[in-house]
Amino acid sequence: MSDFRAKKSSEPQLPDRSEFKTPLSVRKLVDARPMPAENISKLALIIRFLKPVTWIPVMWSFLCGAVASGAFGWKEVISIKFLLAMLLTGPLASGTCQMLNDYFDRDLDEINEPNRPIPGGAISLRNATILIALWSVFSVITGYLIHPLIGFYVVIGIINAHLYSANPIKLKKRLWAGNIIVAVSYLIIPWIAGEIAYNPSFTLSSLQPSLIVAGLFTLSSTGTMTINDFKSIEGDRMVGIRTLPVVFGETHAALIAAVLINAGQLLASGYMFLIGQTTCGIIVGALVVPQFYLQFALVKSPATMDVRYNAIAQNFLVAGMLVCAFAIRAARP
Structure with missing residues (x-):
């Protein structure tokens, strides 16, 4: 999906902020509109x-x-x-x-x-x-x-x-x-x-490695969720949705997202070394490198690079998840 702001010149102007005075805690009924032109x-x-x-x-x-x-x-x-x-x-x-x-x-x-x-x-x-x-x-x-x-x-x-x-x-x-x-x-x-x-015969101890790795990748995923917020920044500002891009601005939010994405994966890489899966730890760490490279363009222009970044960088992140899963499997007694 292309950047919302880039469409403003070709689409109708956004409604005035005064139209959104209804508090978010109040449910607003949406008037039905005709079926879209595509008759699906x-x-x-x-x-x-x-x-x-x-x-x-x-x-x-x-x-x-x-x-x-x-x-x-x-x-x-x-x-x-x-x-x-x-x-x-x-x-x-x-x-x-x-x-x-x-x-x-x-x-x-x-x-x-x-x-x-x-x-x-x-x-x-x-x-x-x-x-x-x-x-x-x-x-x-x-x-x-x-x-x-x-x-x-x-x-x-x-x-x-x-x-x-x-x-x-x-x-x-x-x-x-x-x-x-x-x-x-x-x-x-x-x-x-x-x-x-x-x-089915799981114990808290047997689940511990997965809980740790899933938790660390959750940290990274929090960063990718932030990148998803760039596409709706204009509307979020209008109705008071306090996403990171709205509160900190696009550049700072992109920096925060990049730090979270990298930190979670690097910590997961370190955990691989702790459980004796050195090769997997090296692979997970190496998978961060192309993401780090893409983050330079993301921070430079978050609103135009958000979709492209996630489309490319997410492949390396999810590959790291599967590598960690195989490492946990290999480390089991």
């Missing part, structure tokens, strides 16, 4: 509502946890359990959280992404509510079928999605809190769920 099918519309691109990090985190468990192999890839897990971490649980975010952010999307299904009028609030309720139930049931504790984790994830987007708490407007809770939901919860799914 209902299935395509629902898929768009679920935002498939956001499923990948959660699915990957679950896979890393499964690998780290030491009980996951190639034959498990075609097992019912793994297929249910991919369904859960992708279209079900992640999709539910994305629909919740769209539902509660409909006012903000009127500014930043007016063609999203709800502000664009393609999906009514009633139908959105029904879809969210059904997807929530399906998600919890699917999680329970994999492991009862994973069903409980799904409930926690859905609660986190409410805390992130829903008024009056709306953690996304509270500086660090929003990015942290998203990073936890994207990394720690699915990673540990992957461990539990393939190691």
